[in-house]
Amino acid sequence: xxxxxxxxxxxxxxxxxxxxxxxxxxxxxxxxxxxxxxxxxxxxxxxxxxxxxxxxxxxxxxxxxxxxxxxxxxxxxxxxxxxxxxxxxxxxxxxxxxxxxxxxxxxxxxxxxxxxxxxxxxxxxxxxxxxxxxxxxxx
Amino acid sequence: xxxxxxxxxxxxxxxxxxxxxxxxxxxxxxxxxxxxxxxxxxxxxxxxxxxxxxxxxxxxxxxxxxxxxxxxxxxxxxxxxxxxxxxxxxxxxxxxxxxxxxxxxxxxxxxxxxxxxxxxxxxxxxxxxxxxxxxxxxx
Amino acid sequence: xxxxxxxxxxxxxxxxxxxxxxxxxxxxxxxxxxxxxxxxxxxxxxxxxxxxxxxxxxxxxxxxxxxxxxxxxxxxxxxxxxxxxxxxxxxxxxxxxxxxxxxxxxxxxxxxxxxxxxxxxxxxxxxxxxxxxxxxxxx
Amino acid sequence: xxxxxxxxxxxxxxxxxxxxxxxxxxxxxxxxxxxxxxxxxxxxxxxxxxxxxxxxxxxxxxxxxxxxxxxxxxxxxxxxxxxxxxxxxxxxxxxxxxxxxxxxxxxxxxxxxxxxxxxxxxxxxxxxxxxxxxxxxxx
Numbered sequence: 001x002x003x004x005x006x007x008x009x010x011x012x013x014x015x016x017x018x019x020x021x022x023x024x025x026x027x028x029x030x031x032x033x034x035x036x037x038x039x040x041x042x043x044x045x046x047x048x049x050x051x052x053x054x055x056x057x058x059x060x061x062x063x064x065x066x067x068x069x070x071x072x073x074x075x076x077x078x079x080x081x082x083x084x085x086x087x088x089x090x091x092x093x094x095x096x097x098x099x100x101x102x103x104x105x106x107x108x109x110x111x112x113x114x115x116x117x118x119x120x121x122x123x124x125x126x127x128x129x130x131x132x133x134x135x136x137x138x139x
Numbered sequence: 140x141x142x143x144x145x146x147x148x149x150x151x152x153x154x155x156x157x158x159x160x161x162x163x164x165x166x167x168x169x170x171x172x173x174x175x176x177x178x179x180x181x182x183x184x185x186x187x188x189x190x191x192x193x194x195x196x197x198x199x200x201x202x203x204x205x206x207x208x209x210x211x212x213x214x215x216x217x218x219x220x221x222x223x224x225x226x227x228x229x230x231x232x233x234x235x236x237x238x239x240x241x242x243x244x245x246x247x248x249x250x251x252x253x254x255x256x257x258x259x260x261x262x263x264x265x266x267x268x269x270x271x272x273x274x275x276x277x278x
Numbered sequence: 279x280x281x282x283x284x285x286x287x288x289x290x291x292x293x294x295x296x297x298x299x300x301x302x303x304x305x306x307x308x309x310x311x312x313x314x315x316x317x318x319x320x321x322x323x324x325x326x327x328x329x330x331x332x333x334x335x336x337x338x339x340x341x342x343x344x345x346x347x348x349x350x351x352x353x354x355x356x357x358x359x360x361x362x363x364x365x366x367x368x369x370x371x372x373x374x375x376x377x378x379x380x381x382x383x384x385x386x387x388x389x390x391x392x393x394x395x396x397x398x399x400x401x402x403x404x405x406x407x408x409x410x411x412x413x414x415x416x417x
Numbered sequence: 418x419x420x421x422x423x424x425x426x427x428x429x430x431x432x433x434x435x436x437x438x439x440x441x442x443x444x445x446x447x448x449x450x451x452x453x454x455x456x457x458x459x460x461x462x463x464x465x466x467x468x469x470x471x472x473x474x475x476x477x478x479x480x481x482x483x484x485x486x487x488x489x490x491x492x493x494x495x496x497x498x499x500x501x502x503x504x505x506x507x508x509x510x511x512x513x514x515x516x517x518x519x520x521x522x523x524x525x526x527x528x529x530x531x532x533x534x535x536x537x538x539x540x541x542x543x544x545x546x547x548x549x550x551x552x553x554x555x556x
Contacts, residue, residue: 017191018194020182021182042156047208054193054196054201057196058191058193058194060193061192069186076226077192078406079220079357079406080192080196082219083217083543085518101500101541102541104502128356128357130384218495220404222406224382241399241402243363248361248363248402260380263380263387267361267496267545269523269524294463296460296461296462296469300471323433323434324433325426326554330433330434330435331497332435332479335478336472337471342470343463352465354504355470356500357501360498365493415465
């Protein structure tokens with residue numbers, strides 16, 4: 001069952017409008033886990049010429065979305081906390097990795113870290129999702 | 140001095156690559172305050188066809204960036220907490236309003252709320268910024 | 279029904295072991311609202327002689343507990359975010375006020391602010407509670 | 418220098434009023450690291466007879482205080498995010514472990530986890546501290 005869900009999510013993410021808009025790619029999905037990647041392009045710059053916090057968070061949120069939905073039922077974000085540690089350099093390839101910290105019937109909690117290709121820590125996050133009873137609609 | 144800073148920020152945001160990418164417009168900037176707007180377009184949809192949390196956060200972060208830099212010196216995001224209350228409907232016009240909760244020499248804290256055109260609450264946030272000594276580079 | 283719940287909560291808080299330990303008093307409870315008070319005594323000092331963050335948070339959490347349970351069904355804390363703005367002075371009387379930001383069937387979100395008797399802002403919080411179906415056991 | 422600071426902090430924590438009030442003991446301190454312990458006693462119960470969130474947070478904050486001050490200069494809490502995963506059982510011995518995620522000249526970020534004696538996860542936190550230039554006053 002796991003593999004069927006992972007494949008369905010992967011196919012869905014490939015066609016997700018927002019992931020396409022930002023060039024986010026899903027590299028890996030497992031039960032309670034995901035790894036996503038994004039190239040920090042010029043159109044993601046903020047008023048200081050560094051990576052916009054919104055672009056970095058978008059990558060984080062994609063990892064969170066995949067990991068929290070990986071159990072086959074719909075999970076929606078309740079609250080996410082992000083801490084920024086270091087500005088991403090233009091042209092960086094950024095990766096966000098989400099790991100499940102805990103899961104109950106209704107709540108899932110995820111630790112998400114963003115690193116650049118030198119493995120430098122860009123941001124850390126904790127996300128809490130509400131888990132509905134219904135199966136993913138695209139299974 | 141305030142007005143000169145507000146104008147410089149407004150002009151800078153108009154040309155900000157990431158704000159342009161998402162169609163974010165700055166409606167108002169005052170000392171410790173900002174109001175920004177974004178149309179939730181199809182290319183911001185997630186795997187469920189609702190607004191991607193990353194798109195909503197990007198609007199929040201834009202409001203935060205403007206309000207925290209409105210005092211004329213560079214402020215960078217340290218940490219932001221977002222709580223999602225309601226899914227935004229496709230085609231909604233979303234507004235994020237940032238208000239300064241407190242400001243010390245080095246730290247600024249902002250309350251940011253996202254609402255749709257029916258004034259329904261979409262998300263609430265608290266953002267903490269580190270305030271550097273240097274003036275905004277584009278003044 | 280509201281008044282019966284408010285009275286039951288008030289009586290329960292008066293006998294709550296932790297509230298007694300810290301001298302926390304409930305001043306007001308309404309639907310989705312509470313106001314609590316605590317005298318910052320010497321035994322709440324940290325290694326710098328100022329109020330321990332844990333004592334201030336305890337006051338916040340009491341306000342959160344009351345406001346989130348004020349609808350008559352059991353609510354448990356999922357996640358709370360606290361930002362400290364100013365050190366509380368020894369001997370201060372601190373008040374925490376909790377206001378409901380939003381409430382759905384399963385989730386309640388609260389804004390909580392701590393102020394001293396000069397109305398200076400000590401801390402701000404956002405708390406998210408999970409709302410169970412069961413009525414409060416002490417009604 | 419490290420050892421001298423660790424010893425000074427340990428001695429200070431032993432006499433800290435709030436740590437004494439809650440029976441919190443410091444088990445270990447290293448650069449950017451701490452481990453603290455607390456017995457969950459009856460006087461820490463909330464209105465449901467389980468451990469009050471304020472008591473658990475107090476243990477977390479103690480770990481955060483020690484780890485963030487372990488570099489010998491004064492660090493003060495800016496913001497902390499706590500997520501509760503499981504109610505602590507009466508009579509549990511709870512431990513909070515703080516690990517430094519990142520440290521810059523002015524900012525330190527810490528991951529803090531609370532577990533019971535069965536190693537079950539009770540709460541997870543991220544704390545952000547502002548690092549002043551001044552040395553610890555009790556060195």
